Amino acid sequence: MAELKLMKGNEAIAEAAIRCGCDGYFGYPITPQSEVMETLMARKPWEETGMVVLQAESEVAAINMVYGGAGCGKKVMTSSSSPGVSLKQEGITYIAGAELPCLVVNVVRGGPGLGTIQPAQSDYFQATKGGGHGDYRLIVLAPASVQEMYDFVELGFDLAFKYRNPVQIQSDGVIGQMMEKVTVGDFKPRLTNEEVIKRYGSWATTGKPASRERNIITSLDLDAYRQEQFNLKLQRKYKEIEEKEVRFEKIACDDADYLLVAYGSSSRICQKAIEIAREKGIKVGLLRPITLFPYPTKAIQAMLGQVKGILAVEMSAGQMVEDVRLAVEGKVKVQHYGRMGGVIPTPNEVVKALEEQIIKG
Secondary structure: OOEEEEEEHHHHHHHHHHHOOOOEEEEOOOOOOOHHHHHHHHHOHHHHOOOEEEEOOOHHHHHHHHHHHHHOOOOEEEEEOHHHHHHOHHHHHHHHHOOOOEEEEEEEEOOOOOOOOOEOOOOHHHHHOOOOOOOOOOEEEOOOOHHHHHHHHHHHHHHHHHHOOEEEEEEEHHHHHOEEEEEEOOOOOOOOHHHHHHHHOOOOOOOOOOOOOOOOOOOOOOOHHHHHHHHHHHHHHHHHHHHHOOOEEEEOOOOOOEEEEOOHHHHHHHHHHHHHHHHOOOOEEEEEEOEEEOOOHHHHHOOOOOOOEEEEEOOOOOOHHHHHHHHHOOOOEEEEEOOOOOOOOOHHHHHHHHHHHHHOO
């Protein structure tokens, strides 16, 4: 039976993991996402569902534990914040290269370097363009509420197993630390080993019966031509994801003369900015990407015959704005407004930027 709970975004991630039948969490503490592991440790899900929760000796160890669990067909995940996710990049590209499902959560903080513990969105390039080496992509989900932090855990696992690909929840310190009411669902049982073999035995390392060939999981192939064919296979998969898995939300767009594009906590700020702008007689709407990859390019393009200009709002020096400009192809003016280093923009600042950079500029 569904329940209503008051919790932080980070706590919602942990609660969702337990309830959706996650097999294992491997992590390492770092602000502002430490409550994910702290909540799991406090809940002791190994007593309730058998879920493994382990603080690894490092972020590098944690992501390689995820690699091992994913290779066995298990529902496994990790979480961290910006510098920690940077350390995980080698393991993430190995997992993508081995075509394994897993969930990675990034509660973004300001950078570069160790930066600050305050919220930012400056890891967009890392998440959407491939933060590690090689031609690979992650499916990237961007929650804008604590409810979506909860919901996107199960959705993330569903997409990860559907496409045998890592999925990343790209949150930030605002969503991770804020508290909201969350509707939590029923507990789903973890798959038994027999069920894992039945569902994923064609690729998972579940033990080799005499009736089939070995399942070999690796991201290494020293034959350049075979590796090229494998890369082409990956590109076909990413193209399918782009065709089938785009998610976005449109707010007040029906009569909009101008468009804000923002995700995560920035999109919440933009919703208030819309109210302020419309009180001033400025018809502005919001397009919120929910999937950062695949990006809602066509949804933005569909607005081009209607709007006179677009302002991309993000807590960075300007990263997502590049995807907005690629979608627009120079057909309308696109500008960027952002704050950096953990500073959160205000709705009034967004309206002022819209007026100065788009309407008057």
